[in-house]
Amino acid sequence: MSWANESIIEEFVLLGFSDQPWLEFPLFVVFLTSYIVTIFGNFNIILVSRLDPKLHTPMYFFLTNLSVIDLCYITCTVPQLLVNLRSMRKVISYGGCIVQLYMFLALGATECVLLPVMSLDRFVAICRPLHYSVIMHQRFCLQLAAVSWIIGFGNSVWLSILTLQLPRCGHYVIDHFLCEVPAMLKLSCVDTTINDTELFFVSVIFHLVPLTLILISYAFIAQAILKIQSAEGRQKAFGTCGSHLIVVSLFYGTAISMYLIPPSPYSKDPKKMVSLVYGIIAPMMNPLIYTLRNKEVKEAFKRLVKRVFLTKN
Template sequence: MSWANESIIEEFVLLGFSDQPWLELPLFVVFLTSYIVTIFGNFNIILVSRLDPKLHTPMYFFLTNLSVIDLCYITCTVPQMLVNLLSIRKVISYGGCVVQLYMFLALGATECVLLPVMSFDRFIAICRPLHYSVTMHQRLCLQLAAVSWIIGFGNSVWLSILTFQLPRCGHYVIDHFLCEVPAMLKLSCVDTTANEAELFFVSVIFHLVPVTLILVSYAFIAQAILKIQSAEGRQKAFGTRGSHLIVVSLFYGTAISMYLLPPSPHSQNRRKMASLFYGIISPMMNPLIYTLRNKDVKEAFKRLIKRVFLTNN
């Protein structure tokens, strides 16, 4: 049965947390708060990075890309979740499910590629400081960012088609709060072993390989930082690198638990919780981590506020 023939299903039911209705109102408040904080935090990073000349560097160019990903990421999932938490019929249209799954995959894969790019930038800055301006020139930064987006969205096209072309034989109840590949595979009425193997292979490529590259680069970075004579210089270097490692741990840790850990009797609940971190908590934490632990961003934000205040007066 082809993808086109499956279009007779007009909508899917998202079970979400309907088995625990007492959770729905608290979750609505938490998700709405997270959404507002994420929008505000990431928008501020984009604004400050673009308006402050001192932040026109490769590091903040890539951070701006990360903020754009997080803004899109949380917007493709949370609004629908908020609607369903307050609705009796917790549904999503067929087209909405296709778009949500595609964007969830595409943005996640893009971030998986972008985070190692950011660690490469920090590796050059710390370990090859004299060559930094020559190596990390504007053209290379644009190319690395473009490659991240192209790989992420290209991978999503492939996985989305493989997922939606499977026959579902009238099954339309998704045991999740969003359209996600493992949950969609459970609706199929044919053997999905090949699809699960392909998803596992892609997860290894997009999760384990980037984590390995990041850890290797940070091993060299830590070695270089320890050679810095100034205690203040070492503290500043570890602080900015620490922010990136926290982001990496949150993002890849939940991604690996979603896609690479073996199934268990409680794997679906585990996957739901991991999806919350992967798609909601992580995008919210990124701007908080990068701003609260980054003196340059805080100073740039203060300068922007002063500039706005002086202009209005």
């Protein structure tokens, strides 16, 4: 019976920020600007990391993977959001909603696994510098990246199926700006306690466990950095690790508040704002954090620009 009801629904209504119409144009400008900055920033990191031989290291290989995730992450949400902000009919097709739900989950979970992998790279580089090239060899780095993507997309298949198989009894109005699991669960006309519990359990595994591993890694890293005699060496180590820690704080902080903190029965907008931070703002900030705080990336970008101009001349 539930499947018969679902076949009638060809599109969902995304309420977004329609309860505050005066906000829609300013938000459109902000999100369009964020999207352009994110595309440009992450594409530059990918380009520089691939074209500059000095950046052919595990650190920049993982950073390239993070940039690819961020590019896909923001592309699966922002274009639809921009269309709906300037449209009277704020809708998304049934198929589009399924794709958005799956990709948002998959890319988020992949980043959850990739960030501790990046902290492992920094741990080996700083705490085991003499064995770094032996441990973090190319094949191992490829395996770590592949495992991150496989785990992320595999987890998304499971959670997406559990969410989509719930009967909605004709409910099609989503009080959100994207098709996200918590918002989709609210459409169900049956008890979703089991689904909420499964989502909480998965969130603990993908958020708290990786965050704990990262903090343990950085505890050892901090001890190793303090033992470095050279002030320049300490500054360089703190610089690369500091960028990663800022990204970690921004991503996990907002994701944990979204999935692990119980929602307030009196307010819905804070959850939307949290989704904006880790779904739109974080992908935009990541390349800025890594480029503005990373001397190697800035110098590599300057070399690339000079090479382009010399080629033209």
